Amino acid sequence: MSTASAGGVPVEVHNPNGALRVVVTKALPGDRWLKVLTAAGCRVEVSADPDTILSNAKIRALIGDKCNGVIGQLTEDWGAELFGALKAAGGRAYSNYAVGYNNVKVPEATNVGIPVGNTPGVLTETTAELALALTFAAARRVVEGDEFMRGGHYKGWLPTLFVGNLLQNKTVGIIGAGRIGTAYARMMVEGHKCDLVYYDPYPNQWLEDYVRDYGKLLASKGERAVTVRRCDTVEEVLRQADVVSLHCNLDDQTRHLINAERLNQMKPDAVLVNAARGPVIDEAALVAHLQANPNFRAGLDVFEDEPEMKPGLAQCKNAVIVPHIASATLWTRAGMATLAACNVAATLSGHPVWNKPDVLPFVDGPFEQIPKAAPSIVNAKELGLQMA
Ligand code: DGY
Numbered sequence: 001m002s003t004a005s006a007g008g009v010p011v012e013v014h015n016p017n018g019a020l021r022v023v024v025t026k027a028l029p030g031d032r033w034l035k036v037l038t039a040a041g042c043r044v045e046v047s048a049d050p051d052t053i054l055s056n057a058k059i060r061a062l063i064g065d066k067c068n069g070v071i072g073q074l075t076e077d078w079g080a081e082l083f084g085a086l087k088a089a090g091g092r093a094y095s096n097y098a099v100g101y102n103n104v105k106v107p108e109a110t111n112v113g114i115p116v117g118n119t120p121g122v123l124t125e126t127t128a129e130l131a132l133a134l135t136f137a138a139a140r141r142v143v144e145g146d147e148f149m150r151g152g153h154y155k156g157w158l159p160t161l162f163v164g165n166l167l168q169n170k171t172v173g174i175i176g177a178g179r180i181g182t183a184y185a186r187m188m189v190e191g192h193k194c195d196l197v198y199y200d201p202y203p204n205q206w207l208e209d210y211v212r213d214y215g216k217l218l219a220s221k222g223e224r225a226v227t228v229r230r231c232d233t234v235e236e237v238l239r240q241a242d243v244v245s246l247h248c249n250l251d252d253q254t255r256h257l258i259n260a261e262r263l264n265q266m267k268p269d270a271v272l273v274n275a276a277r278g279p280v281i282d283e284a285a286l287v288a289h290l291q292a293n294p295n296f297r298a299g300l301d302v303f304e305d306e307p308e309m310k311p312g313l314a315q316c317k318n319a320v321i322v323p324h325i326a327s328a329t330l331w332t333r334a335g336m337a338t339l340a341a342c343n344v345a346a347t348l349s350g351h352p353v354w355n356k357p358d359v360l361p362f363v364d365g366p367f368e369q370i371p372k373a374a375p376s377i378v379n380a381k382e383l384g385l386q387m388a
Helices: 032-039 056-063 080-088 106-111 124-139 142-150 179-192 205-220 234-240 283-292 330-348
Strands: 002-006 009-014 020-024 042-047 069-072 093-096 171-175 195-199 228-230 243-246 271-274 297-300 319-321
Touching: 002 042, 009 032, 009 056, 020 330, 032 042, 032 330, 042 056, 042 330, 056 069, 056 080, 069 330, 080 106, 093 330, 124 142, 124 179, 124 243, 124 271, 124 297, 124 319, 171 179, 171 234, 179 195, 179 205, 179 243, 195 205, 195 234, 205 228, 283 297
Parallel strands: 020 042, 020 069, 069 093, 171 195, 171 243, 195 228, 243 271, 271 297, 297 319
Antiparallel strands: 002 009, 009 042
């Protein structure tokens, strides 16, 4: 590895003689992703700029006048400006280093013929586990207790100290029953025997059957059978659930899905968890709700104006807040890097698109057996790309 400057932005250069130039806007974990790109004949330039979030001007400088592909971040604004610059530099591939791609204006990429990759399939359990951690940290007041201990305030056991909510046998609600919502629901149902209510425009028959079968198993052991119900409205979920976890995409329909009116329909001691996208909640309304309802709790991984928080949130003791780390396990983050690299390398090599749920052969199998395909291209259909 050597260092250089790309239009004034410091970069680390790998495989300097590679014929194709790929820019990576942030250092990525693991090394398989780099092997994938170098094996595909790419010179890889990884930004070493100290800014946490790169401006469009810096990304344009990185792209320069020759760039065949980019791996970018969910904090960047990938629209006409950057896709135009990439196209003009000979670019043919872009992958977001994320499963979510609300930071990408996909039609703008499609307009200039650039495939857009994302990284589904390796975040499911990791993200669901963090949502679960937030659920129990909020319900059982773990952060308040930790702060209390570190502050030297503990004078001895008391019957009334940091009393929280028991979630066993309660009702869990999920909004969005895709892969991550399903994994979270299973953790709450199987681990904590919760009944499940969910809202999703599409029924998840697999999940419903699974919970019903699990209920039968419990009943056969003499235990209470868990139940499942798909609700017609978000409000129904909010009214019934003791814990609501958000797992929907951010789009025009879900922006501020949880607003003041809907918060008021939740139980006064409910727990609201968001490891999806910040703007799904009207954060100012949530702050007001937390202030007015001390027994209401929130567990938040994402924020409306990241990296900022709305005024007052940091002071709400009944909120547990972490910095968008739901996917932050080494296996997942390295897997995301491999998927993003495979999206770019396969596209530049003219390979077809995989777009199947099982991506483990890309991330876990022997290197030589990585499929010759782009794991996930979101505009494959629009661009008429060949499927594997
Ligand atoms: C994603 O991949 O969309 C996540 O938000 C990153 O953790």
